[in-house]
Structures are given as C-alpha cells and as structure tokens.
Amino acid sequence: MTSPFTGLSAFPLTPLPSDHLDEPAFARLVRRLAGSGVDSITALGSTGSYAYLTAEERARVARLAVENADGTPVLVGVGALRTSHVLRHADDAAAAGAAGLLLAPVSYQPLTDHDVLELFRTVTEHSGLPVVVYDNPGTTHFRFSTELYGRIAELPGIASIKIPPLPADAAEARARVEEIRAVIPEHVTLGISGDGSAAAGLTAGCDAWYSVLAGTLPEPALRILRAAQRGRLADGEAEDGAAEDAAAESKRLEPLWKLFAEFGSLRVIAAVAEELGLVPHRCLPLPLQGLTEEQRTRVADTLDILGLDG
Amino acid sequence: MTSPFTGLSAFPLTPLPSDHLDEPAFARLVRRLAGSGVDSITALGSTGSYAYLTAEERARVARLAVENADGTPVLVGVGALRTSHVLRHADDAAAAGAAGLLLAPVSYQPLTDHDVLELFRTVTEHSGLPVVVYDNPGTTHFRFSTELYGRIAELPGIASIKIPPLPADAAEARARVEEIRAVIPEHVTLGISGDGSAAAGLTAGCDAWYSVLAGTLPEPALRILRAAQRGRLADGEAEDGAAEDAAAESKRLEPLWKLFAEFGSLRVIAAVAEELGLVPHRCLPLPLQGLTEEQRTRVADTLDILGLDG
Numbered sequence: 013m014t015s016p017f018t019g020l021s022a023f024p025l026t027p028l029p030s031d032h033l034d035e036p037a038f039a040r041l042v043r044r045l046a047g048s049g050v051d052s053i054t055a056l057g058s059t060g061s062y063a064y065l066t067a068e069e070r071a072r073v074a075r076l077a078v079e080n081a082d083g084t085p086v087l088v089g090v091g092a093l094r095t096s097h098v099l100r101h102a103d104d105a106a107a108a109g110a111a112g113l114l115l116a117p118v119s120y121q122p123l124t125d126h127d128v129l130e131l132f133r134t135v136t137e138h139s140g141l142p143v144v145v146y147d148n149p150g151t152t153h154f155r156f157s158t159e160l161y162g163r164i165a166e167l168p169g170i171a172s173i174k175i176p177p178l179p180a181d182a183a184e185a186r187a188r189v190e191e192i193r194a195v196i197p198e199h200v201t202l203g204i205s206g207d208g209s210a211a212a213g214l215t216a217g218c219d220a221w222y223s224v225l226a227g228t229l230p231e232p233a234l235r236i237l238r239a240a241q242r243g244r245l246a247d248g249e250a251e252d253g254a255a256e257d258a259a260a261e262s263k264r265l266e267p268l269w270k271l272f273a274e275f276g277s278l279r280v281i282a283a284v285a286e287e288l289g290l291v292p293h294r295c296l297p298l299p300l301q302g303l304t305e306e307q308r309t310r311v312a313d314t315l316d317i318l319g320l321d322g
Numbered sequence: 323m324t325s326p327f328t329g330l331s332a333f334p335l336t337p338l339p340s341d342h343l344d345e346p347a348f349a350r351l352v353r354r355l356a357g358s359g360v361d362s363i364t365a366l367g368s369t370g371s372y373a374y375l376t377a378e379e380r381a382r383v384a385r386l387a388v389e390n391a392d393g394t395p396v397l398v399g400v401g402a403l404r405t406s407h408v409l410r411h412a413d414d415a416a417a418a419g420a421a422g423l424l425l426a427p428v429s430y431q432p433l434t435d436h437d438v439l440e441l442f443r444t445v446t447e448h449s450g451l452p453v454v455v456y457d458n459p460g461t462t463h464f465r466f467s468t469e470l471y472g473r474i475a476e477l478p479g480i481a482s483i484k485i486p487p488l489p490a491d492a493a494e495a496r497a498r499v500e501e502i503r504a505v506i507p508e509h510v511t512l513g514i515s516g517d518g519s520a521a522a523g524l525t526a527g528c529d530a531w532y533s534v535l536a537g538t539l540p541e542p543a544l545r546i547l548r549a550a551q552r553g554r555l556a557d558g559e560a561e562d563g564a565a566e567d568a569a570a571e572s573k574r575l576e577p578l579w580k581l582f583a584e585f586g587s588l589r590v591i592a593a594v595a596e597e598l599g600l601v602p603h604r605c606l607p608l609p610l611q612g613l614t615e616e617q618r619t620r621v622a623d624t625l626d627i628l629g630l631d632g
Contacts, residue, residue, distance in 0.1 A: 031404075031405075031406045058430070058431070063403055063430035064403050064404045064430070093373055093374050093607075094341075094374045094375075094607050094608065094609075095341075095607075095608035095609045096341045096607075096608070117609070118430070120368070120373035120374070120428070120461050121368070121461060121586060121588055121589075121610055122460070122461075122586060123609060123610075124611065126611055127609040127610060127611050128609065130608075130609060130611060131608075131609040134608070134609075150432070151430050151431060151432075153463055276431060276432065278431055279431075297404050297405075297406075298404065298405035298406070298440075298441075298444070299404075299405045299427070299433060299437040299438065299440060299441040299444075300431055300433075300437060301434065301436055301437050301440060
C-alpha cells in the first residue's frame with residue numbers, strides 16, 4: 013500500500029471565511045493530516061470546495077498543500093466546466109508538486125459520454141500526472157456507465173476511479189466491484205467514496221477510500237481502514253473477524269453518517285471542523301450557508317457522544 | 323409590451339471557436355437581433371455559455387452586447403457558483419449598460435431554499451438592476467417550490483421569473499400559471515422557456531418568452547409570439563383563432579423541437595448557427611462537443627424542410 017491511489021486519502025476543507033482563503037488554517041489542516049498517517053491528501057476535492065475557487069486560489073491551495081504535507085503524497089482536484097480551465101489547473105497542480113490529479117466531469121449543460129471521454133483524453137495527453145477519475149453524480153450530474161469506466165481507464169495516465177457508494181448488500185457490492193474490475197486495467201485502483209459505506213466498500217474489494225471524514229478526523233477513518241485492510245491480506249489470507257471489525261468501527265459512527273445523509277457531508281464536516289476550532293466559523297463559500305445553530309448543536313452532541321470532541 | 327421583461331427575449335450564442343471569444347461574430351449576432359424587432363436580448367444565458375466563461379470574458383460580452391444592440395434592452399446572465407462572483411458579474415453588467423440581470427442558482431453542492439433565497443437577497447440588495455429569476459433545473463439541478471418563487475419575488479428588485487415548460491394540457495398549464503401568479507407581486511412577469519412549449523405557455527398566460535430559438539432565428543419566434551399576443555389582448559378581447567395560430571406556427575417547427583429534445587437545444591442551435599454561417603464551426607466551449615456530421619446533416623435537412631436555411 014505505497015501508491016497514493018490505495019489506502020486512505022484525506023480530503024481537507026478549504027476554509028473561506030468572509031470569502032477569503034484562510035491560508036494559515038488550511039496549512040494547519042494539512043499538517044495535521046500529514047502527521048496522522050493517512051496515505052495521501054487530496055486538496056481541492058468536493059470537500060475542498062474546488063468548484064467555487066478562482067484559478068489563482070486553486071494554484072495557491074495546491075502549493076500550500078504540498079508545502080505542508082511533509083512528504084505525504086498530495087492529489088489535487090482540477091475539475092472545471094471548461095476543458096481549457098482544467099488544463100490550467102492541471103499545470104498549476106504539477107508546478108506545485110502534486111502526485112496526481114482528481115478530475116470530475118463537472119457539468120452545466122448535460123455531458124455526453126463522448127464529451128467526457130474526450131475530456132479525460134485531453135487531460136491525460138496534456139499532463140504527465142496520474143489522474144483519478146472522479147465519479148460523483150450528486151455534484152456533477154453525470155452518470156458513468158461501466159463501459160465508459162473501461163474506455164477511460166485504458167487511457168494512459170489513468171490511475172484510479174473514485175466510485176460512488178456500492179449496494180448495501182455485501183454480495184451485490186462484491187459483484188459490482190468485480191464488474192468494474194473486469195473492464196479496467198489491473199494497475200487502475202478502485203476507491204470508494206461515501207464515508208458511511210466505506211467499510212463495506214473496502215471489504216468488497218476497493219483499494220482506496222477517498223474520504224471526507226479523514227480530512228478533518230483522520231483517526232476514526234484510519235481505524236476503519238486498518239481493520240478493513242486486515243480483512244483483505246494478499247492471497248486470501250484474511251484475518252478472521254477483521255471485516256466485522258471494520259463494519260463495527262463504521263457502525264459506531266452511524267450518528268455521524270446520519271447527519272451526513274441529512275445535511276450533506278460538506279456542511280456537516282465544516283460544522284465539525286468549526287466546532288473543533290480547526291477552522292474559523294462560516295468557512296464555506298456563499299451561497300452555501302452553514303448549518304443553523306440548532307443543527308450545530310446536534311453535530312456537537314454527536315461529537316460528544318462519539319468521543320470525537322477533542 | 324414596452325418592458326424588457328415581456329414579449330420576446332432572444333438568447334444569442336457566445337461563439338468560442340478554438341476556446342477564444344469571437345468578438346466580431348458575437349457583435350454580428352447581436353446586431354442581427356437588434357434589427358429583428360425582438361423585445362430584448364439576453365446575453366450570457368445558458369445559450370450564451372455564461373457558466374463556462376471567465377469574469378473578463380463575461381464583462382467583454384456584456385459590453386459588446388449593449389454596444390451592438392442599438393437601443394434594444396440587454397439583459398445579462400450573471401449566475402455563478404459563488405455569490406461573490408455573481409456580484410462581480412452584476413457590477414460588470416451594470417457598467418456595460420445592461421437593463422437587467424438573469425440569475426440562476428447554479429449549483430455544485432446541492433443548494434437549500436435558504437441558500438437560494440439569501441443569494442437573491444444579496445444580489446438584489448447589491449445591484450440596482452432588476453433581476454430575472456432563472457429556474458432551469460436541467461442545468462442548475464435546483465428545484466424551486468412555488469412558495470420559494472413567492473418569497474424571492476417579493477424581494478425589491480425582482481422583475482420576472484423564467485419558468486420551465488408548463489404541463490402539456492392547456493387547462494393544467496393555465497392552472498399552473500395562476501398558481502404562480504397567486505404568490506408573486508403583480509409587477510413580476512412570468513416568462514416561459516423551453517421553446518417547443520412556448521406557444522402554449524404564452525397562451526396559458528405567460529408575459530414573456532425567454533428563447534433559445536430567437537437568439538439565432540428571431541423571425542419564426544416572432545411569428546409565434548405575435549400570434550399568441552393577438553390571442554391575449556387586454557380585457558379578454560382576444561382575437562378569435564389567434565391562440566390556434568400560435569399553436570400552428572409552433573407545430574410547424576416540430577421537427578426542430580424534436581432535435582432540441584434529442585440533442586439539447588444548445589448543441590442544436592449552435593449547429594443551426596454554424597450551418598447558416600452566422601458563427602464559425604465548433605463554436606461551443608469544450609468539453610461540449612458539437613453534433614456529429616450525421617447529426618448536422620439532420621439539422622441541415624430540417625432547416626431546409628422548414629424553409630429556414632437562409
């Protein structure tokens with residue numbers, strides 16, 4: 013598990029209080045993650061509000077991330093509505109020293125499969141950095157087919173696919189992972205997203221977890237990851253009960269997953285980070301309103317119950 | 323019908339061949355519309371690819387639109403993912419001499435009603451220009467409730483709501499218009515979008531038609547509009563058969579509406595404008611691929627059949 017495209021990738025917030033990038037707060041978030049033992053740090057993921065930032069802000073965040081990561085590999089989100097803007101972000105990420113790019117097919121006009129394939133072709137031909145295909149239909153409104161995964165994954169330069177949550181049923185989840193693996197080259201890893209179903213995703217065979225939670229609370233995410241990894245040793249020599257441990261660690265965080273489902277993971281994790289004093293209050297870019305006082309109280313109570321309040 | 327928020331508003335393309343704004347081609351499109359008798363020109367609508375452009379490009383397009391509109395009121399699309407960017411676009415539109423703003427709640431993270439209400443409040447408090455609320459769930463993925471229409475429409479500065487297509491049934495369409503009218507102030511106009519159902523929308527009581535078609539082919543759109551207007555004279559003195567004339571004019575264009583539905587109105591109208599020599603080929607911003615040669619042949623054949631080929 014030495015590639016930045018396996019294990020746990022932590023997605024830090026990009027704090028934007030009063031509509032300005034808080035550079036010291038962001039640097040502190042990254043240093044905290046670098047010290048936690050996560051396998052990689054993905055700056056400017058959805059959790060890092062990449063879609064809301066200017067090119068200048070994005071270049072600055074990429075530099076700060078690499079400078080403060082202390083050698084932990086940094087992936088940088090480069091998605092944008094216009095291909096030429098994606099290429100600029102990719103160049104800036106490379107100049108910053110990123111280990112890879114995260115690219116979602118962000119849409120305003122609905123995109124066709126052909127549009128998306130050509131987008132990934134253009135970016136992989138342009139940039140020397142490995143690319144994570146970011147499948148997040150809740151924000152991009154683009155739906156990948158399994159066949160399109162396959163066509164994109166065979167482009168030189170594709171390193172990983174960040175897939176949406178798998179079916180809840182364990183056998184169905186495993187079948188879905190196998191179905192994707194059947195159409196992609198062996199070197200392309202599969203990473204799960206949707207923190208509440210990450211334990212199940214890892215147990216079902218995903219190589220990586222691209223995690224909102226880990227960007228702010230790496231320790232509970234690492235506990236889930238390590239249990240799941242013990243359940244998936246090479247050559248089938250899985251440790252007995254490890255998958256159950258991963259499920260139990262995840263189950264323990266159920267109150268947090270419920271808040272993620274109710275208010276969206278970004279608004280909840282921003283409230284968590286604000287509550288823990290990791291970022292200034294109102295750290296999301298407007299028009300995204302933070303949680304209300306009542307909702308924040310629920311977040312604080314949940315952190316308290318879970319023993320995550322510092 | 324002297325307000326820019328009634329009658330026919332024409333949405334020109336913003337030609338971007340090779341990823342660069344073609345200023346002469348855009349200026350020609352606007353001059354053509356100004357000479358056609360449309361009631362307003364909306365620059366930087368969805369048809370004008372606003373979401374893909376930089377702030378500098380948007381400011382330039384707004385200036386070019388006003389300079390070439392020969393007194394026809396120009397509305398300018400100012401939507402963006404981040405509120406502070408919307409305010410900048412609004413300032414640039416005002417400096418250009420726009421008569422009003424078109425604002426869609428563009429989303430990456432899903433927006434709440436509270437987010438969207440505060441966005442419109444912030445923009446109307448900031449800008450002296452009247453605002454058209456742009457409800458386009460196919461691109462913004464935000465769904466307005468009727469109640470939210472009402473809360474936004476009562477903000478000082480809201481002039482109009484651009485609504486999605488109405489129900490196909492005429493009585494249901496009229497009922498929907500009445501339902502919206504019941505919650506908005508009298509001075510706020512309702513404008514229909516979705517060109518294929520515009521005749522029905524105008525007949526059902528909409529005051530305006532925000533039109534993709536008219537941005538490239540104003541004459542057939544004006545024929546539909548004028549027939550519909552004859553069917554909606556003051557005090558119920560409608561001209562007999564006028565609503566039927568509007569429906570018949572629209573029905574005649576059915577092959578075009580079918581292409582809009584099949585490939586999206588933007589890609590089709592771009593192919594139409596390219597086919598007619600109004601804009602250079604490949605005028606859409608990547609990653610949006612234009613239609614294939616085969617699809618373009620269908621567009622050209624349709625223009626020929628409809629007598630719209632110049």
